[in-house]
Amino acid sequence: MIRSLFLFDMTFWLYLAALSLYIGYVFARRPAASFELAPAGHPTSMGFNDGAWATQIGQVATIVTIFGLIMNTVALGTRAYERLEHLGTFAPWSNQFEAMAFVSWAIIFGYLLFEARYKIKSVGAFVVGIGFIAMGAASLLPYRYQTAEPLVPALNSYWIYIHVSVTLLSYAAFAMAGGLGIMYLVKERAERLGKPSRLYNALPDLETIDELGYKAIMVGFPLLAFGIILGAMWANYAWGGYWSWDPKETWSLIVWLIYGAYIHARMTRGWEGRRAAIYAIFGLLMVVFCFWGVNFLLSGLHAYA
Amino acid sequence: MNGNRPAIAEGESVPAATPGLGWDQVKRELLEFFASIKLAMFLFIVLAITATIGTVIQQNERAEVYIKEYGEQVYQWFVLLGFTDVYHTWWFTSLLALLCINSLTCFYKRFPAIWRSMQQDKVSVTLPFVKNLKYTTEVAVPGQKDRVAEGLVRMFAEKGYQVLAKNGPQEATVYATKGILGRVGAHVAHLSATVIVLGGLVGSLWGFQQFGVCLEGETYHIPEGQFDLRVDKFWIDYHDNGAVKSYNSTLTVLEGEDAKLTKTITVNDPLVYKDIWFYQSSYGNAWDRVEVVRLNIKDKKTDEVLHTVDLDWQQEKALNELGLKLAVTDFVADFGFNSQDKKVYSKSVDHENPAIKLAIWERDGVAATPWIFYHYPGLFDIKDSQYRFELVGYRPKQFTGLQISKDPGVNIVWVGSTLIVVGITLSSFIYHRRLWVKIVPDANGAQSVVHIGGNTHKSQIDFQKEFRRITERLKTLTT
Ligand code: HEM
Numbered sequence: 001m002i003r004s005l006f007l008f009d010m011t012f013w014l015y016l017a018a019l020s021l022y023i024g025y026v027f028a029r030r031p032a033a034s035f036e037l038a039p040a041g042h043p044t045s046m047g048f049n050d051g052a053w054a055t056q057i058g059q060v061a062t063i064v065t066i067f068g069l070i071m072n073t074v075a076l077g078t079r080a081y082e083r084l085e086h087l088g089t090f091a092p093w094s095n096q097f098e099a100m101a102f103v104s105w106a107i108i109f110g111y112l113l114f115e116a117r118y119k120i121k122s123v124g125a126f127v128v129g130i131g132f133i134a135m136g137a138a139s140l141l142p143y144r145y146q147t148a149e150p151l152v153p154a155l156n157s158y159w160i161y162i163h164v165s166v167t168l169l170s171y172a173a174f175a176m177a178g179g180l181g182i183m184y185l186v187k188e189r190a191e192r193l194g195k196p197s198r199l200y201n202a203l204p205d206l207e208t209i210d211e212l213g214y215k216a217i218m219v220g221f222p223l224l225a226f227g228i229i230l231g232a233m234w235a236n237y238a239w240g241g242y243w244s245w246d247p248k249e250t251w252s253l254i255v256w257l258i259y260g261a262y263i264h265a266r267m268t269r270g271w272e273g274r275r276a277a278i279y280a281i282f283g284l285l286m287v288v289f290c291f292w293g294v295n296f297l298l299s300g301l302h303a304y305a
Numbered sequence: 306m307n308g309n310r311p312a313i314a315e316g317e318s319v320p321a322a323t324p325g326l327g328w329d330q331v332k333r334e335l336l337e338f339f340a341s342i343k344l345a346m347f348l349f350i351v352l353a354i355t356a357t358i359g360t361v362i363q364q365n366e367r368a369e370v371y372i373k374e375y376g377e378q379v380y381q382w383f384v385l386l387g388f389t390d391v392y393h394t395w396w397f398t399s400l401l402a403l404l405c406i407n408s409l410t411c412f413y414k415r416f417p418a419i420w421r422s423m424q425q426d427k428v429s430v431t432l433p434f435v436k437n438l439k440y441t442t443e444v445a446v447p448g449q450k451d452r453v454a455e456g457l458v459r460m461f462a463e464k465g466y467q468v469l470a471k472n473g474p475q476e477a478t479v480y481a482t483k484g485i486l487g488r489v490g491a492h493v494a495h496l497s498a499t500v501i502v503l504g505g506l507v508g509s510l511w512g513f514q515q516f517g518v519c520l521e522g523e524t525y526h527i528p529e530g531q532f533d534l535r536v537d538k539f540w541i542d543y544h545d546n547g548a549v550k551s552y553n554s555t556l557t558v559l560e561g562e563d564a565k566l567t568k569t570i571t572v573n574d575p576l577v578y579k580d581i582w583f584y585q586s587s588y589g590n591a592w593d594r595v596e597v598v599r600l601n602i603k604d605k606k607t608d609e610v611l612h613t614v615d616l617d618w619q620q621e622k623a624l625n626e627l628g629l630k631l632a633v634t635d636f637v638a639d640f641g642f643n644s645q646d647k648k649v650y651s652k653s654v655d656h657e658n659p660a661i662k663l664a665i666w667e668r669d670g671v672a673a674t675p676w677i678f679y680h681y682p683g684l685f686d687i688k689d690s691q692y693r694f695e696l697v698g699y700r701p702k703q704f705t706g707l708q709i710s711k712d713p714g715v716n717i718v719w720v721g722s723t724l725i726v727v728g729i730t731l732s733s734f735i736y737h738r739r740l741w742v743k744i745v746p747d748a749n750g751a752q753s754v755v756h757i758g759g760n761t762h763k764s765q766i767d768f769q770k771e772f773r774r775i776t777e778r779l780k781t782l783t784t
Contacts, residue, residue, distance in 0.1 A: 265342075
């Protein structure tokens, strides 16, 4: 147990480092029009027009993030092994702490895929930030929540492997969408302030951020649908009915309905951009409530935390 | 959204609508209303908001529970609005039904256009049309018009596009499309929402759900299946640290005298017979039966414990040295007395005020059947007896809680669920895009000007990239 907790701790610090680097990257990118703002001694004459510093910081940020992800993977793997050794089941998402560590893994994994594909690093300052917060919130949980306890009988089923992981993956996608929503608002603010600040230049244009946020939700939406349905199938085996309106399943349906409204809203005019960004942040808050609030505030069949 | 409306007008020829209330008019308005995305958004949001009610207010509790927590007045409102059972109120069900009607109407209104667009002639477009598309550009390409068109068709086909081409004397036109499946997927999702709701309806009309509190060794009749169920055994397994690992019941299905099927069920592993499912749902202490009780027998005068005896449930036991015969004949977990029909009953299932009924036969002809309370020793005095009996402990009988249910709609729900996941996934990961190309030969014929334009209903970034790649490829088409 100690071993995996140590590794989760390491993950936390690596993510913190990665986040700082991404933020550094955003601010190190210089506005294209103001070469004279270059740090003293910086060889502007050598033809770096986008801040050589920035490029290097960006590369380091990506590498540190990759290390963080590897650490996170190893930590989850170690926890899985500890579970298997002592308890006979291995799903490393069997309690709130592990679930959050897994969500943070998924956010970072998703982000790296995204970076590989779109090569827009400044997104890291927001999305890696959310992954870091998930990991940080997990490590703030009291110690007794962090250890691996045996599963209560209702959870002791192979369904936990797939139902829980799929649902958590959808949360990660929505978290990315929320991060992009925040990024949109930041960029918009920078734009409104007028002069081309560093921040403004570092971020991709609004339309791109908006579109990426939408894509993240379009990944989360089918995953959540699948997760809910897997939950229903499990309930059909464990509880004697596929749907019993227990608070957790009801809340995941609520979250799904909220995003359902979002994807349809986007087809009507005026629901892109700012409104969509705010809505995505609101959606993320609802996801957080479904993930945390329900476990700690509402009672029901899912209250295993 | 539907960038290019199909050339064929939808519906029947529209008569110059007199602003009366002609049936056509009403029909069109209704169709418009029920197919509108605004209604869909409204329903999604209202369902989301109302669904929270049941997660905050306990559902299907007894009236006392609500009155205690919220007060009489508020409880009246709850009953009126159905907040004590939100998900089965007429208004919540109606919202669900409306969502189904909404998505079916949407399918009815929009799907035919998508279907047609898969077969339609798309190569009779004009040059301005191409130039007005959301993404558009023109490239000069070496090579004759025909060869360029051939190269284009080949390139699109390689990229997995469906291609239509028309070669005219003045110009060649190419139409390429890909990802229509994404839009079909959305409509599959729309249909399957209704399939799921129908499955739920079938289940609630022709299925049932019951909870059975069953005791080891007993046989229960299951009228819905016309068979009997015997509980052979019930036990609990523990982890090393004392936490419950699993609880299990061995059940046997009997038809008449024949044992048809025996299975040990546990949580997550039910028994199914004749479409009736038996789940291990819970366990607990029975409230009307014990396995064994422990009594202290005291001398009334000296208050000295003369003997401690364990009595099995409803088994007579003789204590010859004291001249006693004792038997536990009844038990209640939470003593209550109904003064009207003079009956003892258990007020709740909790062991709040446990009591046994003890049958006593004493040597000199004294016989009595007093209730003896665990929490109130010495409440009753047995006249003429030289003893006092104190209940110092008991081991409750454990019951196994079985959920018994039959749901003929469940397979419909699974079909709908599979379709909805497939549909949403298709629509999420496949985006529909269309490209039109006009190839116009140069004055001398050695070069061609390629006008290319396209649009998509979403995934603008990906399409932009693809569009750029395609225009890059164009330049090297004929070399
Ligand atoms: C009941 C649950 C529903 C689900 C699960 C659902 C799901 C979806 C999905 C996944 C898409 C694709 C979105 C995209 O490509 O961005 C979609 C598109 C759409 N939905 Fe729904 N929807 C539902 C209900 C409705 C309702 C009630 C309406 C009523 C107007 C509606 C109207 C539309 C329209 C017009 C489209 C665009 C279709 C196209 O691309 O041709 N949906 N829906």
